[in-house]
């Protein structure tokens with residue numbers, strides 16, 4: 062051990078023996094198999110800090126997390142731990158941890174740096190899922206598949222099949238096993254995917270999957286030297302990685318030296334993105350000698366009764382999970398299963414309990430309502446607003462999905478890469494009078510060398526003529542670059558007056574763009590900004606807000622997927638009924654139901670002190686025509702089996718009226734007698 066570590070013997074004392082073993086493990090491959098709330102994030106942060114304390118160069122540590130937020134938190138934690146040991150100079154070292162981020166964001170940076178060596182344009186732009194579906198649609202149209210006698214799969218389905226095939230590294234026929242209704246189109250889909258790949262390459266765009274695919278190829282070529290750039294590779298939430306990600310790791314570190322992966326097979330919830338739980342189960346045997354496994358089974362988060370109920374849920378999983386978690390925190394009340402008549406009552410119940418807890422000193426930020434699908438929280442959002450309880454919602458409609466933000470991003474992307482047709486198509490049509498046909502023609506001009514100049518003299522429809530010169534001036538400025546985020550200010554100055562002409566709610570949209578400019582200032586360049594935001598869009602207002610909002614207290618509303626890795630003192634799980642969880646979209650297959658069970662387990666294990674599982678007797682059917690009023694009567698979720706319910710306390714809410722109010726026989730107001738009385 063180095064002197065620094067010896068002089069501070071207390072620095073790993075707060076860890077338990079298994080956690081400490083994981084932190085102190087040497088150079089061979091390591092798998093930390095950690096149950097919910099067992100301190101895996103904490104252990105990983107200590108391991109990184111320990112490596113730095115021991116002299117590792119932080120710039121040669123590759124740390125992959127599930128979200129940008131998780132990476133930022135991890136950097137903060139590492140910095141704090143290292144500072145305890147090394148004092149102020151740790152600050153600079155932790156800041157050197159520049160290769161911490163999501164797989165996709167790191168892939169994008171590495172590919173840009175090595176672009177010219179692997180035949181990529183270093184100015185490539187990245188398409189989000191929607192842009193990718195649009196490009197797929199364009200190819201589908203150009204191949205004549207949109208005019209087939211029999212209906213050809215829609216653009217989103219085509220993209221899903223493509224993505225499944227490449228991420229699972231499976232032949233198309235195998236990927237079609239998950240889309241049996243499309244199997245008859247195998248030959249056409251193959252032609253379509255070839256055209257899609259050619260279009261992406263011609264336009265200098267990469268989609269999400271490409272970032273991993275190209276990276277896997279790059280990592281597999283030792284002479285390109287990627288593996289030699291890093292001494293340590295650490296990956297969090299390994300249960301949610303897919304085969305391509307496993308291939309990247311294998312390429313970077315064929316012998317497993319310096320590799321640490323951390324995860325929990327019982328929390329694997331992303332198979333719909335081709336995540337492969339076998340990655341973590343098979344990890345030790347990939348290496349020879351096999352990786353060391355450290356198992357963390359002490360749960361520090363939840364009280365014993367909450368953990369007992371969560372353990373009972375996962376015990377019914379089809380595959381057995383090896384770790385039965387043991388609670389460190391004894392005492393506490395059993396989780397509540399609350400029966401409510403409907404979602405309005407559910408919302409009222411949550412609000413009452415939240416306010417009650419706040420009176421008792423639990424901050425709103427320590428309380429969260431979790432739900433399977435973003436739309437499930439709508440009645441609660443109304444009730445919270447009515448009662449003036451501030452909240453921030455994670456998951457669901459993203460800030461970047463709004464039309465005006467997409468417009469701005471498209472124009473910035475086109476300035477970055479004038480060959481990007483999907484972005485160009487959107488951006489050019491912002492000029493009033495430019496329709497689809499003109500946009501196509503102008504894009505062809507723009508894609509040729511000297512394109513920006515060619516735009517100046519381009520023929521445009523008469524209706525667009527007045528605005529055209531302004532647009533070209535803006536675009537030429539953006540191409541040349543005013544600096545960052547000055548580009549965005551220039552763009553806003555052009556776009557916002559136009560927004561005011563089109564939209565009644567322009568002020569709100571302009572406020573969004575001001576927020577966007579605030580975020581932009583946090584990135585060193587336009588390319589980094591576009592890349593990072595496209596890959597990991599801010600999930601909620603809270604993600605975007607600067608310090609003022611962060612000082613406020615607000616409750617958290619989150620989809621269960623977005624709640625991964627987090628914890629709160631009091632947790633409400635909404636709509637614990639069949640059809641919501643498990644979602645009726647998943648009940649078609651056993652694997653689907655098993656994944657929903659793990660999702661329910663993730664939700665329950667977020668709670669530290671209090672857990673409320675809400676079971677409305679009827680719930681509103683979502684995805685129906687606007688203002689539709691279909692309700693269904695709901696059955697308690699199948700995951701709340703008798704064995705699980707035995708570990709819960711059951712209540713009805715609102716409570717039945719007191720005995721005496723109910724007891725009086727006969728009608729409370731005898732209107733019939735009044736009617737008779739009129740004639741007496």
Ligand SMILES: Nc1ncnc2c1ncn2[C@@H]1O[C@H](COP(=O)(O)OP(=O)(O)OP(=O)(O)O)[C@@H](O)[C@H]1O
Pocket residue numbers: 075076077080095096097098099100101102103104325360361362625626627628666
């Ligand atoms: N050795 C320990 N002593 C005391 N508290 C601990 C210890 N290890 C972890 N904790 C606490 O337990 C809680 C859970 O830790 P952490 O978030 O790291 O768990 P996790 O395994 O990443 O959870 P999950 O996978 O469920 O998201 C945190 O509040 C953390 O501070």
